[in-house]
Amino acid sequence: MKIVTKRARFKNPLYLQSGRILEPYEIVYESYGELNEARDNVIVVCHALSGSHHAAGLYDGDRKPGWWDGLIGDGKAIDTEKYYVICTNTIGSCFGSTGPMSRIYPSNEPYRFKFPVITIKDMVKAQRILFAKLGIDRVKAVIGGSMGGMQALRFAVDFPNFAEKIIALAATHATRPWVIAFNEIAREAIIRDPDFKGGYYDPEELREKGLTGLAIGRMAGHISFLSHASMDRKFGRDYVPNEGLYELFGHFQVERYLEYNGYNFSKWFDPLSYLYITKAINLFDLANGFESLDEALERVRSRLYLIGFERDLLFLPEEMRQIDEAMERVGKGELSEYYEVKSDYGHDAFLVEIDKFSDYIASVLEE
Amino acid sequence: MKIVTKRARFKNPLYLQSGRILEPYEIVYESYGELNEARDNVIVVCHALSGSHHAAGLYDGDRKPGWWDGLIGDGKAIDTEKYYVICTNTIGSCFGSTGPMSRIYPSNEPYRFKFPVITIKDMVKAQRILFAKLGIDRVKAVIGGSMGGMQALRFAVDFPNFAEKIIALAATHATRPWVIAFNEIAREAIIRDPDFKGGYYDPEELREKGLTGLAIGRMAGHISFLSHASMDRKFGRDYVPNEGLYELFGHFQVERYLEYNGYNFSKWFDPLSYLYITKAINLFDLANGFESLDEALERVRSRLYLIGFERDLLFLPEEMRQIDEAMERVGKGELSEYYEVKSDYGHDAFLVEIDKFSDYIASVLEE
Numbered sequence: 249m250k251i252v253t254k255r256a257r258f259k260n261p262l263y264l265q266s267g268r269i270l271e272p273y274e275i276v277y278e279s280y281g282e283l284n285e286a287r288d289n290v291i292v293v294c295h296a297l298s299g300s301h302h303a304a305g306l307y308d309g310d311r312k313p314g315w316w317d318g319l320i321g322d323g324k325a326i327d328t329e330k331y332y333v334i335c336t337n338t339i340g341s342c343f344g345s346t347g348p349m350s351r352i353y354p355s356n357e358p359y360r361f362k363f364p365v366i367t368i369k370d371m372v373k374a375q376r377i378l379f380a381k382l383g384i385d386r387v388k389a390v391i392g393g394s395m396g397g398m399q400a401l402r403f404a405v406d407f408p409n410f411a412e413k414i415i416a417l418a419a420t421h422a423t424r425p426w427v428i429a430f431n432e433i434a435r436e437a438i439i440r441d442p443d444f445k446g447g448y449y450d451p452e453e454l455r456e457k458g459l460t461g462l463a464i465g466r467m468a469g470h471i472s473f474l475s476h477a478s479m480d481r482k483f484g485r486d487y488v489p490n491e492g493l494y495e496l497f498g499h500f501q502v503e504r505y506l507e508y509n510g511y512n513f514s515k516w517f518d519p520l521s522y523l524y525i526t527k528a529i530n531l532f533d534l535a536n537g538f539e540s541l542d543e544a545l546e547r548v549r550s551r552l553y554l555i556g557f558e559r560d561l562l563f564l565p566e567e568m569r570q571i572d573e574a575m576e577r578v579g580k581g582e583l584s585e586y587y588e589v590k591s592d593y594g595h596d597a598f599l600v601e602i603d604k605f606s607d608y609i610a611s612v613l614e615e
Numbered sequence: 616m617k618i619v620t621k622r623a624r625f626k627n628p629l630y631l632q633s634g635r636i637l638e639p640y641e642i643v644y645e646s647y648g649e650l651n652e653a654r655d656n657v658i659v660v661c662h663a664l665s666g667s668h669h670a671a672g673l674y675d676g677d678r679k680p681g682w683w684d685g686l687i688g689d690g691k692a693i694d695t696e697k698y699y700v701i702c703t704n705t706i707g708s709c710f711g712s713t714g715p716m717s718r719i720y721p722s723n724e725p726y727r728f729k730f731p732v733i734t735i736k737d738m739v740k741a742q743r744i745l746f747a748k749l750g751i752d753r754v755k756a757v758i759g760g761s762m763g764g765m766q767a768l769r770f771a772v773d774f775p776n777f778a779e780k781i782i783a784l785a786a787t788h789a790t791r792p793w794v795i796a797f798n799e800i801a802r803e804a805i806i807r808d809p810d811f812k813g814g815y816y817d818p819e820e821l822r823e824k825g826l827t828g829l830a831i832g833r834m835a836g837h838i839s840f841l842s843h844a845s846m847d848r849k850f851g852r853d854y855v856p857n858e859g860l861y862e863l864f865g866h867f868q869v870e871r872y873l874e875y876n877g878y879n880f881s882k883w884f885d886p887l888s889y890l891y892i893t894k895a896i897n898l899f900d901l902a903n904g905f906e907s908l909d910e911a912l913e914r915v916r917s918r919l920y921l922i923g924f925e926r927d928l929l930f931l932p933e934e935m936r937q938i939d940e941a942m943e944r945v946g947k948g949e950l951s952e953y954y955e956v957k958s959d960y961g962h963d964a965f966l967v968e969i970d971k972f973s974d975y976i977a978s979v980l981e982e
Contacts, residue, residue: 429869429870429873433800442809460807494898
């Protein structure tokens with residue numbers, strides 16, 4: 249599989265939903281496989297909150313491949329022998345595209361809190377402009393899970409002629425307060441952390457030691473990504489054996505897991521990006537700009553494949569089913585299909601139980 | 616209704632499950648109604664994590680009554696015209712019974728982290744000693760929800776002759792990793808907060824301004840007490856109108872609720888108590904000291920009334936039903952009854968939807 253990572257720079261302003269602009273801005277993107285001559289074998293993959301453009305393949309020297317490597321590759325469900333797959337780092341993120349720690353032109357100071365609030369609609373608009381620049385005006389499919397699923401749905405509504413198929417997993421049509429509440433734990437923990445310095449932290453320093461507030465926020469995130477059953481299986485009531493049961497800070501395995509993953513995350517993710525991206529997630533409502541969800545969906549011309557996960561506690565499967573029901577209501581039932589993945593893994597299933605839905609995705613792309 | 620608040624002091628050591636002792640120790644307790652001459656009209660009420668002995672009635676000058684005032688009072692389900700109701704503040708708590716901010720005898724220094732880890736079993740043992748001192752060796756019922764339900768179940772196993780009836784609501788037979796994970800957010804947020812000063816904070820100062828770490832932990836707690844449906848109803852995607860939608864820190868109503876309740880809580884609850892009590896909850900396993908849950912339940916001689924709440928996400932109703940099933944397995948089915956309250960309010964239902972189960976409790980006590 250051929251992997252190419254590139255950076256595109258745009259001098260024209262990006263007009264944002266907030267009324268503000270980004271100018272100039274950059275988008276980092278990665279591609280897998282080869283664009284055919286007819287330019288009609290493109291699949292766009294959209295990443296989630298903590299993801300990046302590095303969706304598949306292994307970089308030299310890395311131990312871990314891209315975040316959806318189980319799904320994307322030669323002979324895999326998203327077959328890079330057939331398709332040219334592109335994944336862009338969303339604006340606002342911290343992996344190369346313009347985000348809050350990018351430098352303002354011409355002062356060369358990082359934006360920090362001067363960065364504008366961005367939305368899922370803005371993320372998708374920026375991608376659409378990139379694809380136009382690349383000469384890609386129509387794609388086989390847009391696919392993504394969680395926040396990536398929100399982007400896929402936004403593509404369906406905002407750019408009805410862009411994608412033949414939209415495949416959205418483990419997402420929603422409008423973010424519910426349950427999700428906003430978990431994001432709020434992270435927001436408070438980050439902005440109240442003295443080492444955050446009101447946004448004026450030294451990024452090098454945080455990369456060394458991590459930001460505790462971000463670690464705590466991520467720990468809350470991990471709870472929301474799992475389920476009662478997956479936690480029982482992974483951890484049960486197991487105890488770290490060399491720590492006493494009656495020590496106040498003795499560690500249950502689940503505590504150890506959250507700490508390890510939380511503090512580790514805080515060393516490679518930027519806290520300001522976390523604030524901006526969770527804000528974009530909180531603001532997501534497919535009906536935004538329309539009278540209702542139904543009115544938004546009336547615009548859809550792509551085929552929608554809506555995949556819910558049985559025990560997803562972050563975005564309940566019923567939220568995906570409601571989109572299918574709304575498509576039915578507006579007379580577009582034949583363009584829409586709901587598929588529920590049997591899994592008790594929780595939200596993380598879209599990343600870790602790929603074998604449970606990869607055949608379905610392969611068949612959708614073949615159709 | 617006659618309300619009496621008292622403090623009992625014990626000079627003999629309390630032998631704890633950890634092998635350590637508390638000596639001396641105090642228990643604050645409150646009673647409602649009057650003890651009859653036969654001393655056989657006693658009902659023991661056990662409080663949850665953030666509760667206190669003040670379960671019912673209104674103190675002079677207060678605006679809010681005790682935490683189960685809807686259930687306890689003259690003519691109410693737990694009828695103080697008939698019953699003499701006692702609620703004690705658990706050891707480890709911060710409302711008067713001996714806890715981590717109590718003073719060590721004879722040095723007069725607060726325990727802080729020198730306070731021993733306590734368990735639900737220890738809390739119940741301390742109460743049993745208090746009741747013996749009061750000349751109460753058998754009661755009509757022990758009742759409690761959440762951590763109060765754990766105490767009620769512990770009474771059933773540890774003191775089989777003490778209670779005629781045990782009524783446990785919204786609890787479990789063994790705390791699952793889901794709950795331990797939420798408690799872990801609070802623990803990290805508290806101990807990492809610089810104002811916590813490694814446990815050497817000034818309690819007066821914290822009462823003024825609150826501890827951010829405790830506020831964040833409590834915010835996580837509130838999520839776990841609610842449900843997707845109750846949050847939808849309470850908050851939806853409503854926005855505080857005078858704050859811009861595209862302000863990074865503009866407030867959804869759910870954010871405002873969590874902040875208000877979190878920061879408010881941090882002014883009236885002690886962070887060390889929060890650490891010790893959540894540890895007791897994490898350690899709770901009714902099978903502790905036995906080979907299995909079944910073996911523990913073989914000791915039960917009280918009638919068990921196990922009340923689960925349909926959409927409780929903290930302690931799933933199935934966890935209460937499993938106790939009923941185990942009672943059946945050990946041939947004590949006739950002593951056990953499972954009742955499921957229809958509610959989508961989440962865990963908080965045991966505190967806020969009293970009208971949905973008060974008739975059931977009244978009938979159980981009448982039986």
